[in-house]
Amino acid sequence: MASPVRVRFAPSPTGYLHVGGARTALFNYLFARRHRGTFVLRIEDTDQDRNVEAALSGILDGLKWLGLPWDEGPEVGGPFGPYFQSERLPRYAEAAARLLAAGKVYRCFCDPEELKRKREGALARGEPPKYDRTCLRLSQEESVARVAKGEPFALRFLMPEGETSWEDEVRGTVTFQNGILDDLVILRSDQHPTYNFAAVVDDAAMEITHVLRGDDHISNTPRQIQLYAALGTSPPRFGHLPMILGPDGTRLSKRHGAVSVTAFRDDGILPAAMVNFLALLGWAFDGEREMFTMDELVDVFTLDRVSKNPAIFNYEKLDWMNGEYFRALPLSTRAAMVASYLKETGALPESAVADRGSLERAVAAVGDRMKRPRQFLEYAGYLYVDRVEPEAQPWAELVANPHAAARLRKLATVLSEVEPFEHDPIEKVVRGLASSEGVKAGEVIMPARIALTGKKVSPGIFDVMLLLGRERTAKRLRDAADRLNAQSPAPTA
């Protein structure tokens, strides 16, 4: 490549990093790393109404958590700063003045209220709501005289006639007729630039080579290309990433579930899983392989494999993928994550998880069933209660089983005597009981599972007994037998 790659992620500080923005940041990051280029973070904060400080941290935290360090930008600085648009206002004013002097923009004194009325009128008539160029017809003298009187004005770009085309890195040739593009405002009467203008001035000044962004910006691109031309600068290359849809095929939004990166983090999604999942939103390697670490992505990521078609944000797939990453973590790490989840949410009293050894044993027993820390209690919650409340359906099965109570009682007796109270001896007596009853082991195990955990699905039953310990195991078996006897008529014979 002729010039070193420089890309940027340019969020507006909205308070959180949306997964769509995170996908854009990731693709820019991967492209930069693959080409040994530079990944710039620029904050588009010219909207004065927002509290930038607070809104910024959500975005920076999200990028850091994903592992997308930027080479230039907030906190790290760089040779093309400042990286906050609010600190670059004189540059936009200067560029706008240059365009005014060259006759490429004109002053517009139209009252915003009146513009709004005109826009609504055009829409009502089914016409495109374009500015009608009232102020383009003002003479130079009149324009200057109105400035001298102190009338507020905006600067509008005189959109040239013709058409605008570019070779999009994702979509191929894209062409817009300039006739449908407005004479856009580049500088408002309060001297603040509009998005299209500030982005062009900055992308040029920061020597950005590739603009990779969501395709909701595609209609801004011809406007920006015309602005580059007016400024006498050649435009960067553009690549528009496909839209992200929810599972129902409408644009991904809060209606579908979490959309902020930090919400996924707080819900137990691992950064490696999130990155892997985001990479597949609109990009594929060979249509088969799905698991990629960040380093692997850097090695294989290319824009020609970015899809033109919308991507679907499949929450179930993210959950599955997280399971793959979670299971691969060492037991001690998984247990530590479960412990901090339990602590942060207050789901269990601190004393219950203070013993890291027994927590680790419980996490080991839950094993592959758990895809994120919050599922721990789903599979191990019965370890932390004094009395199990069985789920209705499994309990009804026990009630319907005329042998259940007696078998639970016999099991309690043999377990009280087994020595040592360890996995293999326990297994031996459970199987021994089943064969002396003349039934399959499951006929003893399933009632025991329901009595001990309240559920039909649990970690291995011998592990459950071990985790509960001899006393609690025997007590739960007897309690269940007592409750069964109280509910069903005693056998007559």
Ligand code: GLU
């Ligand atoms: N601030 C714009 C946004 O957040 C940036 C768009 C662009 O990348 O040019 O959508």
